Amino acid sequence: MVLGSLALGRERGTATTSRGWLRPTLQEVPDLLRQFNVARQPWRPAGLGGHLHWCRPVPWDGQVVSVAANNRILRHSVEDFTVEVEAGLPLSWLQAALAEQGQWLAVDPPPAAGPGTIGGLVARGLSAGLRHRYLGIRDQLIGVGFVRADGVTAKAGGRVVKNVAGYDLMRLLCGSWGSLALLTRLTMRTYPMPSQRRHLLLCGAQETMLQLRQWLLRSCLTPERMDWWSLAMARHLGCGGVLEGDLCLVVSLGSISQDAIAAQEQALAAQLGDSIQMHPLANWPQVALGRPPALGEWLLHLGCRPASMVQLMLETSPTGLCWQAGLTTGLGYAVGALTVEQVLRLRNCLTTHGGFLTILVQPPATIPSPLPPWQRQPAADVMLAIKHALDPYGVVSGGGVPGG
Secondary structure, three states: OEEOOEEEEOOOOEEOOOOOEEOOOOOOHHHHHHHHHHHOOOEEEEOOOOOOOOOOOOOOOOEEEEOOOOOOEEEEEOOOOEEEEEOOOEHHHHHHHHHOOOEEOOOOOOOOOOOOEHHHHHHHOOOOOOHHHHOOHHHHEEEEEEEOOOOOEEEEEOOOOOOOOOHHHHHHHOOOOOOOOEEEEEEEEOEEOOOEEEEEEEEEOHHHHHHHHHHHHHOOOOOOEEEEEOHHHHHHOOOOOOOOOOEEEEEEEEEOOHHHHHHHHHHHHHHHOOOEEEEEEOOOOOOOOOOOOOOOEEEEEEEOOHHHHHHHHHHHHHHOOEEEEEOOOOEEEEEEEOOHHHHHHHHHHHHHOOOEEEEEEOOHHHOOOOOOOOOOOOOHHHHHHHHHHHOOOOOEHHHOOOOO
16 A cells, blocks of 8 residues: 555555655554654654644654554444544544434534544544533543554543543643654544534624623523634625624524424524524535635634633624634634734734634745744643653654644
């Protein structure tokens, strides 16, 4: 099998070590990483490679160790709502298999299109609107298997939700962007799949929308997600009737009962009156953030205090940025054509509101002086100490950590 410029010698049972991509079996991984560690050879973990360029404005010149060939569902306990998979399993494959049993993994797929693996999803640890009801990917991870930089195989957690062995280590690996170890196996919590869904776009003046937000936070409604949309995103998706200065909120309802959906929609409609427009959406649209950034566009992951999100929307409206962010989480994504100065102002604005801005993709025009993907984190020194303990020679992902 050949991937890029690298052949995997399956006939001999060994992975070749020329520079480029490697797709070893799980049995080959420990010895391969041990060789890299002895030779001080830098390498990066990968899955399908569709998001390998994220937070990496400068091309990677070392080895890439892909787990894409390891893509099996190892165990699905339907009654316990848990599933154990190999890290190279594509998210879409897992969702299709779980759907046959009326279940799903309640996570937001990566934005900007492109297939992704479960291992990549956990390594990035990013969350968006579904965190409102189901929490983040870190909270759905109950077991993990991985290989350290020195080739030692280890695991944390277990196969049941109540197991807390190695809990702290799981939380470190989730969101580490592959900087600590190579993920090989993952055990996740699953949820019943709602057979009925209803997506509603609500638009209105600032004062009335803020009143609606307060009612939603106090109500008994249980939406799957409640996301603020920028005006640019609503208009990009062809939503008519959105006026300048309006606030836009998408409420996504999900249930196994059509009657329950209808009751929630009626309760919501009773609060709107004539001042807020309600537009039904056929499905959860991925149009605005479901494509790779065009030439000159940025792809951003952002977050701030939920109470500050409306102010942020008003301040960024003139930029024409397409973005969505959770009403209760303050987390979301944005894509658009911005100048470097506008991105820096947005990052400063988010920091002022107690948030952050992570640059996932930036235009080639910013090279050779790209902006740092992450801001310096208060716990950076602690993370670097953990990194040194697990990878003393700094061979994994260039020796750094996110926010370090």
